[in-house]
Amino acid sequence: MKQNIIKFKSLAFGICATCMVLVTGCSESEYAKINTDPSTIAEGNPVFLFTQEQVQYQPFDYLLWYYDGAYTSKIVQAYSPSSSFNDLYNKLAELGGVGSQLIYVKRYENDIKATIDKMPANKAAQYSHLSAMANALTVYMGLFDTDLFGSRPYSEAAQAKYGGTLTPNYESQESLFDQWLTELNTDLDKLKSTTTQISVGDNDLAYGGDTKKWVKFVNGIKLKIAVRLLHQNKAKALKIAEEVGADDANVMQSISDDYVYNKGTGGDGGNNTYGSDNSVNLGVSSKNVIDFMKRNKDPRMLVMFTKNDFNSEVVQAFFDAQARGDNNCAIPKYILDQVNYTTDASGKKHFDSWKGDGEPWVRYQGLPIGMAISEKAEYTGNNNYFVTTRWKVTDGEKTKTYSPLSYFNEELVRGRVDFTFPTAPKGKVVQDTEDNPLYEMTLSTAEMNLYLAEFKLLGANLPHTAAEYFKLGVEASAKAYNRLAILNKIPYYDKAHCNDKLDEPVTYDDAAIATMMANSDYQLTGSVPSDLEKVYIQLYLHFFYQPLEQFVTVRRSGVPKVGSSLIPWVTMKPNTELPRRxxxxxxxxxxxxxxxxxxxxxxxxxxxxxxxxxxxxxxxxxxxxxxxxxxxxxxxx
Structure with a gap:
């Protein structure tokens, strides 16, 4: 129903826009153009049509965050409901837009193809690169739609405008994979064409028309298909990986190769680049995940998730309230355990410093994963993770409640979030209200190289070791998250945008990445079972920003796994009762x-x-x- 409403709104907007054109003063020649026979109307510009296709290329629509991603993130234990899991957590309510995203890009690819087909052969040849780029985006979104639904319309989709059917046939997932691989190979041949090409330039929102980067993008999609083939045709999957990995020119090598894009600031109705105006509420970050990342000094955690509200000013506000005799005012034990404080002669506590790794690490707390565990003895009293209203301070007529937990960092996917820094009840109000045009990322260096590490461990004949692919992939993931944090100006992204005197920025440098990589959990040792788990854990972490890719990875790998020393899987229901589509x-x-x-x-x-x-x-x-x-x-x- 929501999808239909959106489509009708878009249609209505198109009609109204036409009406506005008609009533705002058309010349006689303009009326003539409007009334021209459709078969003689000038075609659109393929370059501009491609830009519009990129705008419609949207694996991150608000329905994903509000419905689909919210389901999958909890199924794979990336997040927990704030009151802990209950008996209904494995059931799905209304679905979002996944399964119907292909159409938005395919209609523009079809327009591009139809326009080029009408050109003389010598002119059409100048658009071969553009044609390949347009098809690659369509295949990506087709794969996105089929992951959770299986068979989908593809070949006959969005063809009614060109004499096709309004009732497109569904094609099986197996046949779609075969067709897409064929199309992607054709795209690669086109991108290698030496014929003089029309300039795309900045009309390509991701790569500026750089065909070398598009070659890597297309090969990345081939790897995405290959990993999905492993349980049906392992030999074919390995062969695809070997074709891609045979030449480093096919593989993303740095974050400058990542598909990162910004749509500009104009327009609305989907053209606006600020992302969703709706809240992104995936739940509370998993304690198992945060503990693993803190233990390994993984700086991506600082960007993926939010700092909690307990900065030094807030901790002192609790101490002050306790000194005023507020016996109901308490600091969570797991936070107080990280505070160095002194007590004066009157019994009042004073915040001195943070223990351990200090800021920003001490500001991240996840929620334990478990079924109906909010009433368990170890999670009550001052060690409570679930009753957040307990963490409240009153100072005169002012009262504030503070969250001790970390959540998904919404400003990674929303450019219009007003962020209020935590302060004491009578402290000044400090906000970040700047609207920042959103930068998004899909296919990346991290993803491609972690796939190649996986394939190498599974026996693929590739030029580099699994450890080399793994190292490049994990380091690129860390650099990519840091880049997104800076581009999107998330809370605390630099010192000037901190507030509390002890606040430290959440962005980081190469030295922090090197510290992370020095840990044994981030190194391959030569044991294939152990190394495979490490690869899947890193894919799991990298895809916190892409929840459906995270779900696909967990579904095909069985990782996180029960009893793991890395990030353990918690058995809450029989695994046969968890949705897989x-x-x-x-x-x-x-x-x-x-x-x-x-x-x-x-x-x-x-x-x-x-x-x-x-x-x-x-x-x-x-x-x-x-x-x-x-x-x-x-x-x-």
Whole structure:
């Protein structure tokens, strides 16, 4: 329903915009253009159509964060509900936009193709690079849609404008993978064309028309398909990896190769680059994840998640309230344990300094993962993680409540978040209200190289060692998150944007990355089972910014796994009761696609259902997920 509403709004906007053009003063010649026979209307500019396709290339729409990503992040234990997991956590309510994102880019690719097809051959040849770039974005979003739904329309999608059908056929996941690999190889051939090409320049929002970077992007998509093939055709998957990895020119080597883009500041209705205006509430960060990252001094944690509210000023505000006789005012034990303080003759406490690693590390606290654990003895009283209203200070007529926990850092995906720094109840109000045009990242150096590390461990003939790919991938991930923090000006991103006198910025340098990499958990040792788990853990961490990719990684790898010394999987329900795909509801009898959808469901062995039957969504898997390990079981290759 939400998707339909959005489409109708877009249609309405288009109609109203046309009306405005008609009533704001058209010349006679302009009226003539409007009334020209459609077959003779001048075609759009493929370069500008491509820019619009990039604008519509949106793996991060607000529905992802509000619905789909919120589900998957909890299923894979990346986040916890603030009151701990309950018996309904494995059930899905309304779904978001995943499964219907392809159409937004494919319609522009089809427009580009139709425009080029009408050109003389010599002119059309000048757009071969652009054609490949446009197709690559379409394949990426097609893969994005099929991950959780299986069969999807593709070849016949968005073709009605050009004489095609309004009821496109569904294609199986297996056939889609074959077709996409063929198309991507064709794209690579086009990108290597030496024919003089039309200049794209800054109309390419990510790479400025640099075909060398697009070659890497296309090969990155091939690797994404390859890792999804491992349980169905391992030999084919390894062959793809070997084709990609045979030449370093095919592989992203630094964060300058990452697909990072900013859409500009104009427009609305999806063209606005500030991201979602809706809150991104994935839950509270997992304590298992934060403890692992703190233990290994992983600086990505500082950017991925928020600092809690307990800075030195707030801690002192609690001490002051206690000195005034407020017996209900308490500091969480796990925070107080990190504070050096003195007590004067009157019994009043004074904050002196932080213990251990100090700022900013002490400001990160995750929530324990578990089923209905909020009432367990170890999580009550001053060690309570769940009753956040307990952490409240009153000073005269002013009262403030402070959160001791860390959450997903919303300003990584929202450019219009007003951030209020924690201060004492009567402290000054300090805010960051700057709207910052959003920079987003999809395919990256980290992702490609971690995939190659995985393939090397699985036996692929590649020119570098698994350890070399792994090191490059993890370091690139850390640099990428730091870059996003600076570009998006997240809270505390530099010293000038801190507030408390002891605040330290959350951004970091190469020395911090080197400190992280020196830890044994971040080094491969030659033991394939152990090394594979480390690769999957790093993919899991890298994809905190891309929750569906994180879900796919956990689903295909079984990592995090039960009993791990890295990030352990917590068994809360039988792993056969956790959804592995999203549900598909029975089409309405009047739906013209009903027969096609029913046929596709039958061919996949799927049952029409809602989100209340997680065991069904576990046993009825999408094609490439068949044979993959259950959640928490670890790799089974």
């Amino acid at each position: 999203f549900y598909i509801a029975q089409p309405d009898p009047a739906d013209k696609m009903r027969t096609i959808i029913e046929t596709a469901m039958t061919q996949q062995g799927f049952t029409f259902t809602d989100g209340q039957r997680p065991e069904l969504l576990n046993s009825e898997r999408v094609w490439y997920d068949k044979g993959a390990p259950n959640f928490g079981e670890g790799p089974n290759y």
